Amino acid sequence: MARKSENAEMTVEQKLEALYNLQQLLSQIDEIRTLRGELPLEIQDLEDEIEGFTHRIGKLTEEIEDYKSKISSGKAKIAEAKALKERYEQQMNEVKNNREYDMLSHEIKYQDLDIELQEKRIGEAERAIEERQQTLLASKSSLNDHRSELDSKREELGNIIEETRNEEEKLREKANAIEMTIDQRLLTSFKRIRKNSRNGLGIVCVERDACGGCFNKIPPQRQLDIRMRKKIIVCEYCGRIMIDPELAGIKVEKPAEEKPKKRRLSTKKAKTEKKKEEEEK
Incomplete structure (x- = not known):
């Protein structure tokens, strides 16, 4: 326009x-x-927090899957180490000299250490998974609470907007009409x-x-x-x-104006004025 x-x-x-x-x-x-009060700001804060919880839940889920993968890898290495240990133990029955015996003993000991290391790593991964699962449950619970609160706030704001929409639109139309003249x-x-x-x-x-x-x-x-x-x-x-x-x-409201005060004549002057009036009569 x-x-x-x-x-x-x-x-x-x-x-x-x-x-x-x-x-x-x-x-x-x-x-x-x-x-509408602080509702729009509260809704924005809730949306930001929900986004934060969603990101955290996604990250925790990835970390848990990563630790599960490490556990699977560790178990596979343990199985491989046990198989090697068993083979070396069988070979010890066929050794021909001390040198071969010492070499096999060293390999068996190395596999034992590897099994111990993998079991330790698996234990650490399992504890890490447990910790993250607890955090994940708490985060999911908070996420659900925030979503529920967000729905409630949005409904409340929607009701207020619906109640005042017509009045606001009429006022805005009048304001726009005046703005066009300025x-x-x-x-x-x-x-x-x-x-x-x-x-x-x-x-x-x-x-x-x-x-x-x-x-x-x-x-x-x-x-x-x-x-x-x-x-x-x-x-x-x-x-x-x-x-x-x-x-x-x-x-x-204008302040009331004070009425001018009449000047009182002195007693002597008043008597003179009165006498003068009587003589004129």
Whole structure:
């Protein structure tokens, strides 16, 4: 949609009114989103944690399979070592000299050491598998809990969004319509101010001689400039755009004016005045 050409001809007063009306609509949208509370962030955190648990479970499963493979390999080496040992023991019955006997004895001893080493490694792998299986069970349990909580949070958020969707869409349509009437540079500045403001206010009224956003005092001359509506004026402390309450449609109670006190005549002067009145009669 093309931006209306009339926005270039808008007076400062019209621009301020448009910005203030836009702010009112955006504040209502902010309130609706506040109803959702921390749910979107909580959902994001749960999704991140679920991803972490899924990655951990995958890694633990791979490690367990790796240790199982090592156990199988170790058992195969033990079987091979036992077969060699048995063959060497049979050959010892056929030795012809001490040298052959010593060589076979050495080989048998080596196979015994290899069997012992493989059994040790198998034991270590089995303990590692047991530890990882316990961690795996705990991780799967946590994953299921997080998935259940995520489903609950998503349902809760979905209900809130469903309840407020129509209202938010109507407010957004009105806000978009106003935005189309505002000069692009002014609108961009307004949105930047809103983004940098803690409460999302980009334009505020003068309240009790102070900025309605940061509550710093505004000099009288600057207040007069704001009421004149000849140019866009921002707070020199927080940078928010300023608008006078009257233009914003806000009634401000004026302090009651003191009635001038009647001067009491002195007793002597009062008597003289009274006597003069009687003589004239």
